[in-house]
Amino acid sequence: MTSRVLIVTWEYPPIVEGGLARHARKLSEQLVRDGVEVHVLTRGDQRSAAREERHGVIVHRVPEPSYPQGLNEFVAWVRQLNDDLLVAGRALCDELQFDLVHSHDWLVAVAAKRLADGVRRPLVTTVHATEFGRHQGWVHVAPQSDIHRTERWMVHAADQVIVCSHYMRGHVADIFDVEEARIAVIPNGIDPDDLQPxxxxxxxxxxxAQPHERLVLLVGRLVYEKGFQVALDALPDVIDHVGDLRFLVAGSGTADQELRAQATRLGLDEHGTFLGWIGDDALHNLYRIADLTVVPSLYEPFGLVALEAMASGCPCIVADTGGLREVVPPGERVGLRFNGGDAEHLGIMIERLLTSDELRDRLVVQAREHxxxxxxxxxAEQTRAVYDGLLTDTPARRA
Structure with missing residues (x-):
């Protein structure tokens, strides 16, 4: 039923800030393979063409505002981006007739809502994470309060909300006071062909690492909610008990200097390396050379790093929290869990996995199937079913 859709996102390859860009790209390309005409409205830099076709997806880019330094400035930057997206989107909607508009997260919510209203078509919103979750509920002062308020408005303004895990459905329904029936759970996907070394x-x-040393990998944005501080706290005892251990931290973020200082205080400098931000190709290679990937998040809507590690043949240990529980189910079948935030328990699980080849091999084999x-x-099939359900129920949306 769905023939043409407008996807609005603040990032789309080659501009990649995080997992959202990869999600938007893979979903868009799969929808095209399924016969849907997909247009993506997003931002671009000085090298970007205003309009291009990427793997069948027609991408429309607006020049991005000068990138801000602080979070307060970032909120103002987002407002300007939405204004620019709205102008370009209205011109695009005058040219083409879309069946619906699908937006990704709060960063483009205002532009997407106004575009959907302007053409009287349904609005689908995917919530990838929430400010409430990222800050453990501390959203009472600006700019966190501004973002939280926008997210609340966004989920109530949408005709359908999509989240990536059952955990996120309950989370979004609870903090924004929205019925769970209006929230569809569609997990993120993974393409093993993208992970080839x-x-x-x-x-x-x-x-x-030397041949006799074990290599532990930590991947993600260096921010508090990703829990890297917990992993660093766990490592000294593991090194004392196991010895011959190295670690890698791959990523960048606001907690970078704090984590480096923590590693120094813990005497870990000679045992590991902070790589900073790395591209996907380099990351996929790291999964292949590591003996273990640790995902110690305090808040995690899904857990793509764990999924990528397992698909690459690298066993993983994850925090028993959020969407990670759905990516790594209970029973020590495809990976191990530890009590979120508990460095001592994480250390025990790391030591257990690194000292048992039988456990490691079993997890790797079963994870590849999982x-x-x-x-x-x-x-894409589940997403298109959401689209078609909306078009059946609301063929012409009232402004």
Missing amino acids: KGDLDALRARF VLQFDWADV
Whole structure:
């Protein structure tokens, strides 16, 4: 039923800030393969074409405002971005007739809502994370309060809300006071073909660890809610008990300097490396050379890093929290869990996995089968079912 959709997102490759860009790209490309005409409205830099076709997806870009330094300035930046997206989107809607508008997160919510109202078509909103969750409920002062208020308005303004896990459905329904029936759960997908290594893995491994050493990988944005401080706290005892251990931290963020200082205080400098931000190709290689990936998040809507690690043949240990519980189910079948925020328990689980080849091998084999259920074809099929259900119920949306 759905023939043409407008997807609005603040990031789309080659502009990648995080997992949202990858999600928007894979969903869009799969919808195209399923016969849907997909237009993406997003931002671009000085090198970007105003309009281009990428793997069948027609991408329309507006020049991004000068990127801000602080969070207060970022909120103002988002307002300007929405104004620019709205102008470009209205011109696009005058040119083409869309069946619906699908927006991703609060960053483009205002532009997407006004575009949907302007053409009287349904609005679908995907909530990838919430400010409430990222800040453990501390959203009472600006700019967190501004973002939280926008997110609340966004989920009530949408005709349908999509989240990536059952945990997120309950979370969104609770903090925004919206009925769970209005929230569809569609997990993120993964494409193992995107995770193929490139280059000399033996040489890469030798850069960071000797053959007799174990290599522990931490990946993600360096922010408080990702819990890297918990993982660093766990490592000294593991090194004392296991020895011959190295760690890698791959990512950037506001907690970068604080985490580096913590590593120094804990005497970990000679045992690991902070790599900063790295591209996808480099990250996929790291999964292949690591003995273990740890995902210690305090708040995690889904857990894509764990999924990528498992698909790459790297066993993982995750915090028993949020969407990670759905990516790594109970029973020590595909990965191990630890009590979220508990560095001592994490250390015990790391030591257990690194000292048991039988456990490691069993997890790797079973995880490879487990990840097959997170398929982008299924994600797109479920998303299109949401689209078609809206078009059946509300063929012409009232402004």
